Amino acid sequence: MNYCNDVLKRNNVTVIGKGTNTLLLAHGFGCDQNVWRFLLPYLQGDYKIILFDYVGSGQSDTTQFSLQKYRDLAGYADDIIDICKALSLTDVTLVAHSVSCIIGLIASIKQPEYFTKQIMVCPSPCFLNVPPEYYGGFDKADLQELLSLMDKNYIGWAEYLAPLVMGVSNGQELIVELHDKFCSTDPVIAKSFAYATFFSDHRATLPKAKHPVLLLQSEDDALAAVSVGEYMHNTLPESSLKIISAQGHCLHMTHPEIIAPLIVNFINA
Known part of the structure; x- marks a missing residue:
């Protein structure tokens, strides 16, 4: 299997839509990748859209998982670069969640030539509290307990995590899906x-x-408070911050009709 096909199979890459912008x-x-289905109707008529699953997620090739490669986020970033290379992409707008x-x-820092803009939906650079200068939302002991629970009682x-992430006001159906x-x-x-x-x-x-960044921040997000979005806005070289009147960490699933025009305006600006 050649490099391109191997990458596309590994990450279950899907290409849909039409348009000059990717x-x-x-x-x-x-x-x-299925979580983007709520946003796609607003975008696929005007843009070429690339969807994928990280190794271990969705319909990806789990045999390609390596504890050494994916022990930190750089391994996942390399997969994004691989997808851009395999599809010969340029001027990509990266729309990412969490x-x-x-x-x-x-x-985008490692291979900036592939990208032009980035849209961040409910982002956080650090979920840990590092007092007194930064509060990501969680004490280290709380996160260690959460990971310990994965070993003891995965279900x-x-x-516990699904309603926390989705937001209880957004309906049982989405919580169950997550x-x-x-x-x-x-x-x-x-x-x-x-x-x-x-x-x-x-x-x-x-x-x-x-690259320029658009931050889409939920007003009530148990995983990333408004202060985290403001921190990122103040720290990124070129960014704009939009705070959405919503609960939960998944604006692309719960409020696609609100964030879609913001995404389109940012791409076209």
């Missing part, structure tokens, strides 16, 4: 990705950004 959509922890915002940022871990996605992921892979997500600190990466 959007690469990167899902968050515990999810897969931890993928930082994964995409790492990729219980998913039942719960099921968590449960369908191999626990070993999920724990590795969770550790890379929740225990990393990429605040120092933000000033190195080479």
Whole structure:
């Protein structure tokens, strides 16, 4: 199998839509490319859209998972670069959710020639509290307990995290969907990705950004408070911040009709 086909199979890459501008959509922890289906009707008529699953997620090739490669976010960033290379992409607008915002940022700093802009949906450079200068939302002991729960009671871990991430006001159907996605992921892979997500600190990466960034921040997000979005806005070299009147960490699923025009305006600006 040649390099291109290997990458496309590994990450279950899908190409849809039409248009001269290319959007690469990167899902968050515990999810897969299907979570973007709510946003696609607003975009696929005007843009070429690339969807994919991280290794271990969705319909990716789980045999390609390596604890050594994916022990930190750089391994996932390399996969984004591989996809851009395999499809010969240029001037990509990267639309990313949660931890993928930082994964995409790492990729765009490492290989800036592939990218032109980045849209970050509910981002965070660090979920840890580092008092007194930064509050990511979680004390280290709380996150260690959360990961310990993955070992002791994986279903219980998913039942706790899903409503926290989705936001209880956004309906049981979406909470159940997220719960099921968590449960369908191999626990070993999920724990590795969770550790890379929740225990990393990429605040120092933000000033190195080479492209304009749009930050889409939920007003009530248990995983990334408004103060985190404001911190990123103040630290990134070129960014704009839009705070959405919404609950939850998944604006692309719960409020696509609100964020879609903001995304389009940013791309066309």
